[in-house]
Amino acid sequence: MDAGHTITFAVIASHFLVGISRAMILFVVSSGLSFVLGVLRVPNVAHGSLYMLGAFVAHTIATYFGGGSVAFWFALIASPFVVALIGLVAERALFCHLYEREHLMLLLFTFALMLIFGDLVKIFWGADYRSLMAPDLLRGAVTIFSSPIPRYNLFLLIAGPIIAVALYLFSNNTLIGKIARAAAVDREMVGAIGINVSWVFAFAFVLGCFLAGLGGALVSPTVSVTLGMDHDIIIETFLIVTIGGLGNMWGAMVGSLIFGITQSFGVLFLPQFAIVFPYIAVVLVLMWRPRGILKSVW
Amino acid sequence: MTHKKKDFLAVILAGVSALLLISPLAMTGTAQARNIKVGIIDCYSGPAAVYGNDALNGFKLALEEINKQGVLGGKIEYTTRDTKFKVDIALNMAKELVMREEVDLLVGTINSAAALAVSKTIAKEQKIPFIVWISKDEKITGAEGHRYVFSTADNTAMGGTAGGVGLSKKPYKKYWIAGDDYAYGHAIADAAWRNLKALKPDVEKIGESWWKVGEPDLVPYLTSIMGAKPDAVIFCTGGASMTNTLKALKTTGMAAKIPSWIHTAIDHAVLKPLAAEGPEGVTGTIQYLFYYPETPENKAFVDSFQKAYGTPPGFPAFNAYLTAHFIAEAFKKAGKIDKEKFIDALEGLKVKNPVGGMVEMRACDHQAVYPMYFGTTKKVPQYDFVIATDITTLKGDEVLPTCDEITKSRGK
Numbered sequence: 001m002d003a004g005h006t007i008t009f010a011v012i013a014s015h016f017l018v019g020i021s022r023a024m025i026l027f028v029v030s031s032g033l034s035f036v037l038g039v040l041r042v043p044n045v046a047h048g049s050l051y052m053l054g055a056f057v058a059h060t061i062a063t064y065f066g067g068g069s070v071a072f073w074f075a076l077i078a079s080p081f082v083v084a085l086i087g088l089v090a091e092r093a094l095f096c097h098l099y100e101r102e103h104l105m106l107l108l109f110t111f112a113l114m115l116i117f118g119d120l121v122k123i124f125w126g127a128d129y130r131s132l133m134a135p136d137l138l139r140g141a142v143t144i145f146s147s148p149i150p151r152y153n154l155f156l157l158i159a160g161p162i163i164a165v166a167l168y169l170f171s172n173n174t175l176i177g178k179i180a181r182a183a184a185v186d187r188e189m190v191g192a193i194g195i196n197v198s199w200v201f202a203f204a205f206v207l208g209c210f211l212a213g214l215g216g217a218l219v220s221p222t223v224s225v226t227l228g229m230d231h232d233i234i235i236e237t238f239l240i241v242t243i244g245g246l247g248n249m250w251g252a253m254v255g256s257l258i259f260g261i262t263q264s265f266g267v268l269f270l271p272q273f274a275i276v277f278p279y280i281a282v283v284l285v286l287m288w289r290p291r292g293i294l295k296s297v298w
Numbered sequence: 299m300t301h302k303k304k305d306f307l308a309v310i311l312a313g314v315s316a317l318l319l320i321s322p323l324a325m326t327g328t329a330q331a332r333n334i335k336v337g338i339i340d341c342y343s344g345p346a347a348v349y350g351n352d353a354l355n356g357f358k359l360a361l362e363e364i365n366k367q368g369v370l371g372g373k374i375e376y377t378t379r380d381t382k383f384k385v386d387i388a389l390n391m392a393k394e395l396v397m398r399e400e401v402d403l404l405v406g407t408i409n410s411a412a413a414l415a416v417s418k419t420i421a422k423e424q425k426i427p428f429i430v431w432i433s434k435d436e437k438i439t440g441a442e443g444h445r446y447v448f449s450t451a452d453n454t455a456m457g458g459t460a461g462g463v464g465l466s467k468k469p470y471k472k473y474w475i476a477g478d479d480y481a482y483g484h485a486i487a488d489a490a491w492r493n494l495k496a497l498k499p500d501v502e503k504i505g506e507s508w509w510k511v512g513e514p515d516l517v518p519y520l521t522s523i524m525g526a527k528p529d530a531v532i533f534c535t536g537g538a539s540m541t542n543t544l545k546a547l548k549t550t551g552m553a554a555k556i557p558s559w560i561h562t563a564i565d566h567a568v569l570k571p572l573a574a575e576g577p578e579g580v581t582g583t584i585q586y587l588f589y590y591p592e593t594p595e596n597k598a599f600v601d602s603f604q605k606a607y608g609t610p611p612g613f614p615a616f617n618a619y620l621t622a623h624f625i626a627e628a629f630k631k632a633g634k635i636d637k638e639k640f641i642d643a644l645e646g647l648k649v650k651n652p653v654g655g656m657v658e659m660r661a662c663d664h665q666a667v668y669p670m671y672f673g674t675t676k677k678v679p680q681y682d683f684v685i686a687t688d689i690t691t692l693k694g695d696e697v698l699p700t701c702d703e704i705t706k707s708r709g710k
Contacts, residue, residue, distance in 0.1 A: 011525050015518055022515040118343065127347030129541050131571040134549075139575075141551045147521050150549040222549070223514045224541030224571060228344040232512050264518040271507030271522060275479060 007268070014147035015264045021153035023260025024160025025219050030237040030244070031167060031252040032211025038184040038247020039204035042095065043103060045110040048234030049117035050083050050209050054216025055225045056125050057082045059132045069135030072221075080213035087209025091202050099201060114230060122227055134221035152221055159218065164253055167211075171249065180204050184247050236278075243285040245292030254293050258285065331371040334629055337395030339388050339406035339416065340432070342380040345512065345538035346408045348567055349614045353431055354378065355607045356615030357405075360622030362606075369626050370635065381407055388412035392420045402635055403427040405621055408614075410435035410481050414442060421446040427637055427644075429624070431617045435485055439665040440699065441707040445641060448664040450621045452585045452613075454482065456670060457561040458489020459697040460583040461532070464672035464690065465490070465559055466497035470529035472504050476519060477534025479508035486561050487534040504528055512539055516546040524552055533560040540568040544577055553577035564673050564686035567612045576684035580675045585668055586616035589681075590689055591653055599652040620657055620666060623649040658694075662701035667694035 033047045058079035065071035090113070098109060133139075134152045141148035171177035183190045183200050191197040215233075223229065240259055244251025259278045266277025285293060338357070340350040357376065365373040377399055379391035388407055395401045404426055407413055413433035421428035422444050429448045430438050436455035438447060475491065477483035487506075494501055505526055507519050523531060535543050540563065547553040554577075562568075563582030588600045588610035599619070603611040611619070624644060629635065631643035645661040651668060658667045673686030699707070 014521055018518045018521055022518070025515075122343060122347065127342075127351050129345075129348060129538060129568060129571045131541060131545065131573070131575070133573070133575050139549070141549060147525065148551045149521075150517060152549060153517060219514060222517075222542075222545065224345075224538045224545070224568075226345045226538045226541075227347055228512060228538065229514070231344075232514060263515075267507060267518040267522050271476075271505065271519065274507065274519070275510045 008146075010145035010147065011268065012265075013145040014149060015268045016261065017144065017149055017157065018153060019261035019264025020257065021149075021156040021160075021260075022263065023256040024156045024163075025215055026236060026240055026259055027160055027253050027256035028163055028211055028218060029215035029233055030240040030256055031164075031249050032208040032215070033237050034241045034244070034247055034249060034252040035180075035204055035211070036208035037241060039180050039187075040095075040099060040201055041103070042099070042205075043107050043110065043238075044208070045107060045234060046113040046117055047110075047208065047212050047237065048230035048232075049114045049121075050087060050212035051216040051219075051233050052121060052227075052230040053086065053117065054079050054083045054213030055132070055220040055223075055229060056121060056130070056216075057213070058217035058220050059130045059225045060125075062132055067133060069137065072133070072135045075132070076214075076217050079217040080210045083213025083216070084206045084210040087206045088202065090209075091205040095205060096198060096202065114234075118227060118230065127227060130225040132220040132225060138221070150222075156218065163214070164249075167249055176200075176203055180207075239279075239282050241292075243282050243292055245294035246296040248292070248294045248296060251292055251294035251296070258282075332635065333372040334369060334374045334625070334635060335399065335401045336374060336376040336625065337392070337399060337401030337404045338376055338378040339381050339391045339395065339404060339412070340378065341383045341408050342378070343382050346383050349408050349432055349537070349612070350380075352567065352612045353408075353614035353618040355603070356611055356618035357622050359603055359606055359615075360619045360626075364622060364626045369629050370633070374622070374626060377401070381409065381412055383409050383412075385409065385412045385415050389415055389419060392416045396420060396424060396426055401426075402637065403429065403625070403640070405429045405431055405618075405625075408432040410438070410485075413438055417442065417444070417447040425637060427641055429621050431621050432614050434482055436489065436699075437485075439663045440704060443663050443704070443708060448624075448644060448659060448666075450617045450624065450659075450666040452617075452668075452670065453665070454485035454489045455699050456585075456697040457583055458486055458491075459493045460670040460672055460692050461486075461490040461559050461561055462493025462495075462497055463692055463696070464581065464583065465494050465530070465532075468530065468557070470557065471500060472502050472527075472529045474505050474507070474523050474526060474528040474531045475503060475534065476507040476523060476531060477509075478511045478513075478536065478539050480511050482536060483508065483511075483534040487532065490532050490534075490559070490561070509539075512542075514542065516542055517550060520546050520550045520552050524550070524556065528556060531556055531558040533558055533563075535560060536562055537568075540565075541571060544568065544572060544580065545575070547580065548572075548575055548577040553579055557581065559583075562613070564671075564675060565612060566610065566683070566685070569675065569685065570683045573683050574677065576675060576677075578674075578676050578684055581672065582675070582686065583670050583672050584613055584686075585670050586611070586613040586653070587671055587673075587686060587689075588612075589685060590671060590673075591691075593654040595651075596653040616652060617666075619652055620649060620668075624659055624666075660698070660701070663699075663704040665698065667698060669693050670697050 058075040061075035062071045138152045240255035244255030262277045262281040266274035342350045381388035410433040413430045436453040439449045559581045628644040632639035648656040648658045651657045670692045673689040675684040676687040
């Protein structure tokens with residue numbers, strides 16, 4: 001423990017809250033990746049690019065509408081739909097022809113797509129740093145457990161579980177959701193009973209893109225919107241879906257919580273080496289449960 | 299064979315011989331009038347591209363002025379290669395520029411590790427002049443400096459000294475150090491702390507935190523630092539991480555509670571995107587500000603740059619502009635396109651500083667000498683983003699290691 005700290009319950013509680021709020025962003029993005037992995041069996045490395053697109057599109061929309069609070073909320077809602085539309089075009093034009101290929105080929109293909117998306121973002125938006133402002137209501141910090149917690153992080157603490165429950169209800173209570181879940185377990189059987197699997201796949205891919213875009217839009221008020229943010233997130237989300245259980249939405253939630261909370265406590269207890277804590281957690285989880293904590297659909 | 303025929307053959311042979319003798323001279327004459335080829339290796343993709351592009355624009359602006367009159371009867375032309383912030387790619391690109399494009403010298407790059415690698419394995423081994431224009435590792439012209447490497451960039455020793463001098467005048471005693479966990483972050487931390495401790499021995503470091511470059515969530519780090527209650531924090535970060543740090547300083551309310559110093563925090567490239575949300579009260583150091591000093595020269599430089607690229611110049615543009623003028627003046631002084639003569643000419647050369655005055659390329663370490671500015675962020679009515687105010691100017695020789703110190707460091 002560092003000399004500068006006095007570890008009290010209040011300090012631990014505030015770090016716990018901050019860790020969970022980070023986990024919510026990770027959950028939104030990794031649940032999309034998990035969905036694509038589960039239903040399509042595509043290790044989509046370009047998922048991080050869609051997250052980056054979500055942030056850039058949100059910034060553009062918010063700026064176009066004047067940058068106020070209304071513009072922010074509109075950008076937060078519209079940006080994931082724009083990314084989903086881009087995803088639909090990519091799926092119909094490219095992905096739908098490649099689902100039967102080997103995983104290695106799909107990995108290389110999505111890696112190429114990530115590089116292309118990166119260059120397209122640079123051509124379209126340029127290399128300058130951008131920043132999206134949170135609405136007035138969510139600016140500043142409130143003191144909880146004697147520590148200042150940014151209001152935006154509290155918003156994420158509320159938004160994350162709402163998105164999780166909405167995803168759960170969607171995949172369990174709607175026909176398309178049920179079909180997608182069934183396709184994740186046994187795609188041949190879904191096709192055998194006369195369902196157009198191609199469109200089920202398209203739907204799953206678009207939903208994954210929507211969630212990536214939503215994650216990008218949600219994170220944009222807390223970071224600089226810049227080239228390279230795709231690289232940062234993709235490694236973390238792949239690790240999260242691996243430790244959570246490939247294709248399992250709740251697994252993505254568990255993995256994100258492990259990642260976010262271990263990082264936050266790592267900063268508290270050993271700030272010089274905080275970077276390694278989430279990765280140590282990943283190693284320990286995989287030693288304990290090599291196929292992930294919750295049931296993998298693979 | 300008749301005499302006439304013999305005479306004719308003799309004339310032909312003499313003519314051919316004369317041509318053979320003259321041609322190398324003629325070729326040499328042509329070579330003197332050729333263009334000077336500069337190979338640029340820098341980062342034009344990822345978060346660092348904003349600096350790579352700014353430097354390139356500064357270089358292009360200077361070349362427009364220089365090429366109007368030309369250098370040694372020719373022009374300065376350039377070719378660029380994207381290093382993607384990777385050392386191996388930087389090395390391959392530098393080799394390709396030297397071997398295939400046959401450039402006369404190399405310039406670049408933003409990545410310190412890449413700059414050091416190119417300096418050692420290309421510049422030093424193949425005797426190719428290399429001018430570093432953004433990388434800030436003090437080893438480039440310090441411990442690992444040599445005849446073929448120069449720098450127009452400020453370095454961690456200069457930034458750290460400027461920060462140390464500035465902070466030593468403040469009343470803070472208990473410090474926390476935090477930053478990006480890579481070479482630049484640690485180098486600037488070491489330099490700032492070393493200088494601050496030397497100037498004010500009673501300061502105390504109560505803790506350190508290091509995060510990965512580009513870390514998106516700095517709130518846990520700042521919450522933890524605030525819990526330790528330091529008098530001030532030395533942040534060692536740059537680029538996109540800098541914007542993240544400034545945002546987190548504002549959202550956690552830390553900027554209003556605990557003073558902090560961040561080298562290059564007053565760079566408008568990171569403050570402008572934050573608009574009015576940029577934190578006030580953050581102190582930083584930098585070698586170029588487009589609004590300070592308010593000299594006619596700086597105003598003219600900013601106007602030309604703004605007209606050409608739609609944005610004011612940043613510190614990379616300033617460094618690159620100087621680089622172009624150093625190249626042009628050194629070749630003029632050398633009198634021919636010769637790498638060794640170019641180096642001899644560049645040592646100790648002085649060129650005009652775009653803000654006024656002169657900038658010298660110090661002969662002992664090949665480091666450009668210019669002042670550093672120490673200022674604190676504040677909202678002002680003239681701009682829609684926070685800018686540096688209460689600016690203190692520290693002279694170049696105040697912030698640079700002495701030539702003796704450089705010699706000592708290279709002798710290790």
